[in-house]
Amino acid sequence: xxxxxxxxxxxxxxxxxxxxxxxxxxxxxxxxxxxxxxxxxxxxxxxxxxxxxxxxxxxxxxxxxxxxxxxxxxxxxxxxxxxxxxxxxxxxxxxxxxxxxxxxxxxxxxxxxxxxxxxxxxxxxxxxxxxxxxxxxxxxxxxxxxxx
Amino acid sequence: xxxxxxxxxxxxxxxxxxxxxxxxxxxxxxxxxxxxxxxxxxxxxxxxxxxxxxxxxxxxxxxxxxxxxxxxxxxxxxxxxxxxxxxxxxxxxxxxxxxxxxxxxxxxxxxxxxxxxxxxxxxxxxxxxxxxxxxxxxxxxxxxxxxx
Numbered sequence: 002x003x004x005x006x007x008x009x010x011x012x013x014x015x016x017x018x019x020x021x022x023x024x025x026x027x028x029x030x031x032x033x034x035x036x037x038x039x040x041x042x043x044x045x046x047x048x049x050x051x052x053x054x055x056x057x058x059x060x061x062x063x064x065x066x067x068x069x070x071x072x073x074x075x076x077x078x079x080x081x082x083x084x085x086x087x088x089x090x091x092x093x094x095x096x097x098x099x100x101x102x103x104x105x106x107x108x109x110x111x112x113x114x115x116x117x118x119x120x121x122x123x124x125x126x127x128x129x130x131x132x133x134x135x136x137x138x139x140x141x142x143x144x145x146x147x148x149x
Numbered sequence: 150x151x152x153x154x155x156x157x158x159x160x161x162x163x164x165x166x167x168x169x170x171x172x173x174x175x176x177x178x179x180x181x182x183x184x185x186x187x188x189x190x191x192x193x194x195x196x197x198x199x200x201x202x203x204x205x206x207x208x209x210x211x212x213x214x215x216x217x218x219x220x221x222x223x224x225x226x227x228x229x230x231x232x233x234x235x236x237x238x239x240x241x242x243x244x245x246x247x248x249x250x251x252x253x254x255x256x257x258x259x260x261x262x263x264x265x266x267x268x269x270x271x272x273x274x275x276x277x278x279x280x281x282x283x284x285x286x287x288x289x290x291x292x293x294x295x296x297x
Contacts, residue, residue, distance in 0.1 A: 052214050053206055053236065066200050069297040083263075087235020087256070088201065093295045108235070111259075115231075147241045149217040 009033050009076045010100055010122060016043040016056065017078045017130060023048050026138075026145055027130050030060035030077040032094075039073070040064025046145060055145075057085035061092070070094045078127045080107030082146060090115045100127030104135060105146065157181050157224045158248055158270060164191040164204065165226045165278060171196050174286075174293055175278050178208035178225040180242075187221070188212025194293060203293075205233035209240070218242045226275045228255030230294060238263045248275030252283060253294065 009031055016029025020043035032040040042059025046052060054062075057077050067073075070092040075081075078100040081089065086108035089097060097112060098120045112119050135142045143149055157179055164177025168191035180188040190207025194200060205225050215221075218240040223229075226248040229237065234256035237245060245260060246268045260267050283290045291297055 046214070050214060051210055052212075052240070053201075053210050058201055062199055062201050064200075066194070066198060066292065068292070070295065083235040083239040084232075085235070087231040087233070087238075090235075091231040091295050092200070144214065144216070147218065147239050 006098060006122070009038065009074075010078075010098065010124070012038055012041060013056075013076045013078050013100065014126060014130075016041050016060075017127075020044050020048075020056070021130070021134070026141065027134050028056040028077065028079050030056040030075060032060050032064045032073055032075055034067075034073045039067060044145070047141065053084070055082065055085050057081055057088060061088055074098060079131055080105055080109055080121065081112070083108045083111065086112050086117075089117055096120070098122065100124045101131065103128045104131040154246060154270070157186065157222075158226075158246065158272070160186055160189060161204075161224045161226050161248065162274060162278075164189050164208075165275075168192050168196075168204070169278070169282070174289065175282050176204040176225065176227050178204040178223060180208050180212045180221055180223055182215075182221045187215060192293070195289065201232065203230065203233050205229055205236060209236060222246060227279055228253055228257055228269065229260070231256045231259065234260050234265075237265055244268070246270065248272045249279065251276045252279040 012031045013029040017027040021027035025047045026044040028044040040063045042063045044056040045054040074096040076098045080102035096118045160179045161177040165175040169175035173195045174192040176192040188211045192204040193202040222244040224246045228250035244266045
């Protein structure tokens with residue numbers, strides 16, 4: 002990773018760990034513009050008992066109504082699902098950087114088909130964190146990805 | 150419309166009108182299972198100053214963590230955008246009924262490509278309500294659909 006990517010993904014990982022420590026699903030995200038983090042968040046579906054608060058959604062909420070998204074990059078510790086990929090496409094975010102997609106293939110092909118640049122850093126730290134959660138909480142994970 | 154469709158779309162229209170009266174974007178949605186409304190909501194992006202609270206998202210939040218969505222139908226006064234269509238696909242909702250798509254083509258083709266059954270009732274009441282809002286609030290509408 003280059004130093005900037007490392008910094009932003011590290012921030013997303015810290016968000017994921019915060020979610021883990023709250024008893025939630027360990028996925029974190031940050032939104033970046035002009036080399037600065039303008040929003041960050043983590044999956045809070047369990048904490049808030051709210052089905053739509055995936056990490057990327059929480060991040061976009063926390064960034065607020067920023068106007069145009071065309072110069073933003075969304076970092077997430079895990080490949081976005083269709084909900085979050087749909088947000089990326091609808092809002093016009095052009096670049097997505099993910100920590101891993103070993104545990105969840107997500108909507109990568111959909112994002113690419115819509116012209117979004119997707120970079121998968123394939124980090125052991127992200128993959129191990131997610132694998133551990135899924136192993137210990139298969140029902141919560143299946144609910145998260147709509148496979149009940 | 151058959152009587153049930155009429156009842157559920159009427160409920161979505163009432164949600165849209167509530168949003169309008171709050172100074173928001175007049176789009177409403179209801180989630181139906183086994184002939185009963187299990188969640189309803191309306192676009193509250195302006196009211197809550199929150200970019201992700203589209204009508205369908207508000208509806209899904211209000212329905213809560215219901216487990217499987219496979220027997221649900223989502224009614225919306227307007228064709229869903231990619232954010233809301235992404236939620237439909239990810240959650241496994243199989244049927245979407247919309248009031249109109251004259252003012253916004255939305256993500257209809259994406260939904261169909263993912264196996265979702267989409268019914269467009271093409272109602273003057275929904276189309277007129279939306280056209281009036283867009284005419285009077287072009288900037289808010291362009292922000293809503295990510296075209297700033």
